[in-house]
Amino acid sequence: xxxxxxxxxxxxxxxxxxxxxxxxxxxxxxxxxxxxxxxxxxxxxxxxxxxxxxxxxxxxxxxxxxxxxxxxxxxxxxxxxxxxxxxxxxxxxxxxxxxxxxxxxxxxxxx
Amino acid sequence: xxxxxxxxxxxxxxxxxxxxxxxxxxxxxxxxxxxxxxxxxxxxxxxxxxxxxxxxxxxxxxxxxxxxxxxxxxxxxxxxxxxxxxxxxxxxxxxxxxxxxxxxxxxxxxxxxxx
Numbered sequence: 001x002x003x004x005x006x007x008x009x010x011x012x013x014x015x016x017x018x019x020x021x022x023x024x025x026x027x028x029x030x031x032x033x034x035x036x037x038x039x040x041x042x043x044x045x046x047x048x049x050x051x052x053x054x055x056x057x058x059x060x061x062x063x064x065x066x067x068x069x070x071x072x073x074x075x076x077x078x079x080x081x082x083x084x085x086x087x088x089x090x091x092x093x094x095x096x097x098x099x100x101x102x103x104x105x106x107x108x109x110x111x
Numbered sequence: 112x113x114x115x116x117x118x119x120x121x122x123x124x125x126x127x128x129x130x131x132x133x134x135x136x137x138x139x140x141x142x143x144x145x146x147x148x149x150x151x152x153x154x155x156x157x158x159x160x161x162x163x164x165x166x167x168x169x170x171x172x173x174x175x176x177x178x179x180x181x182x183x184x185x186x187x188x189x190x191x192x193x194x195x196x197x198x199x200x201x202x203x204x205x206x207x208x209x210x211x212x213x214x215x216x217x218x219x220x221x222x223x224x225x226x
Contacts, residue, residue: 036217044202044215046214089154103153
């Protein structure tokens with residue numbers, strides 16, 4: 001969906017280092033933003049979200065940053081662990097249940 | 112069950128055949144979504160139900176695609192006269208609320224291969 005762009009199809013980091021996954025969107029009507037994580041042969045599972053009234057939300061090793069003026073959000077994972085290896089989808093949504101997904105970024109965390 | 116259940120997990124169809132994909136959402140969840148995920152892509156929205164009402168079907172790619180949720184729980188996505196471009200994983204998701212900003216709970220998907 002061209003409304004949501006995850007420009008890095010893949011990312012490889014060393015265990016213990018920071019992983020930064022980026023997402024850009026075009027629709028200014030999006031007012032909440034979710035990240036989903038997907039393992040092979042499984043459906044996506046919710047990871048973390050942020051509403052448009054915030055610029056940062058933190059949950060353990062995961063932090064999402066939102067820059068509304070730039071229509072950009074990022075997911076930081078620190079420290080990265082091998083079990084974090086998965087595909088991560090950025091999914092902005094609006095209050096009318098319109099949720100869009102990016103193409104995903106495949107994260108590989110090397111031991 | 113505790114999660115969203117989809118069946119069949121895998122379906123191989125000959126071109127022109129009709130298929131039906133089933134979704135059992137989490138009990139009590141008001142909202143139900145269908146997404147199509149092609150290889151290497153993110154999930155693409157197909158349609159959305161609030162209880163039994165289909166409130167948005169703007170993502171259905173053609174009139175060969177039809178979805179229903181007659182009693183507000185189980186949903187079926189039907190694809191008539193399947194084409195090779197219909198090959199994808201079809202994901203069903205549900206959420207508790209009827210409004211926006213809700214976390215979606217996904218099933219494992221139904222992988223359709225059209226030969």
